[in-house]
Amino acid sequence: MMKYLIGLTGGIGSGKTTVAKFIEAKGFAVYYSDIRAKEIVNDNSILKSEIINLLGDEAYDEEGSYNRKWVADKIFNDDTLLMKLNTLIHPAVKEDFEHWMNIQQSKFIFKETALLFELNLDKNCYKSVLVTADESIRIARVMERDHKTYSQVKDIIQKQMSEEEKAKRANYIIYNNGDLESLSMQTNVMLESLFKDL
Ligand code: ATP
Numbered sequence: 001m002m003k004y005l006i007g008l009t010g011g012i013g014s015g016k017t018t019v020a021k022f023i024e025a026k027g028f029a030v031y032y033s034d035i036r037a038k039e040i041v042n043d044n045s046i047l048k049s050e051i052i053n054l055l056g057d058e059a060y061d062e063e064g065s066y067n068r069k070w071v072a073d074k075i076f077n078d079d080t081l082l083m084k085l086n087t088l089i090h091p092a093v094k095e096d097f098e099h100w101m102n103i104q105q106s107k108f109i110f111k112e113t114a115l116l117f118e119l120n121l122d123k124n125c126y127k128s129v130l131v132t133a134d135e136s137i138r139i140a141r142v143m144e145r146d147h148k149t150y151s152q153v154k155d156i157i158q159k160q161m162s163e164e165e166k167a168k169r170a171n172y173i174i175y176n177n178g179d180l181e182s183l184s185m186q187t188n189v190m191l192e193s194l195f196k197d198l
Pocket residue numbers: 010011012013014015016017018019114141142145176177178179180183
């Protein structure tokens with residue numbers, strides 16, 4: 001059976017995970033790259049030792065769990081180190097994704113990732129979907145969700161690819177300035193046109 005992979009992306013706080021949950025609730029398989037990446041740094045022992053080699057023993061606590069806060073602080077202003085860390089994590093996620101994809105039975109499968117275009121993952125996708133919202137709305141939602149300050153969220157946004165650039169590359173765009181009902185309806189419209197385009 002031919003499988004169609006659809007990439008689902010958006011900047012921080014855009015609502016891509018919320019859209020992914022709507023899609024999953026309709027019975028489609030969704031791979032959550034960011035969530036899996038967080039699990040893999042703990043579960044993949046080869047990756048774990050590579051991270052320790054790169055960053056030091058403090059990257060994991062006494063129980064052997066990834067010390068996310070410590071790592072984030074260490075790399076935040078060191079782009080070279082961040083790049084090196086990503087060079088370790090991204091191939092491990094890719095391998096995990098490929099394994100997952102091979103065992104899926106459904107025709108349409110979705111991959112949710114913040115870095116679809118940044119990592120050129122869209123080249124392996126049948127179609128790409130961008131979830132976007134006005135920056136002020138995204139900032140407010142993330143401040144509430146993560147208890148971050150305005151400037152912390154703004155800093156993260158400034159490090160991400162611009163919405164304009166992403167919009168140029170996406171096949172479908174979902175605008176998430178409204179309520180969850182509007183988001184859910186737009187998700188359904190997107191799914192319907194996806195099937196129609198086939
Ligand atoms: P991140 O990249 O940070 O993981 P994301 O793109 O996956 O973000 P979500 O986690 O889906 O974004 O949404 C961000 C926050 O905003 C969540 O707390 C979510 O519940 C909330 N949210 C998303 N869309 C709406 C909406 N239309 N109305 C109200 N709240 C929303």
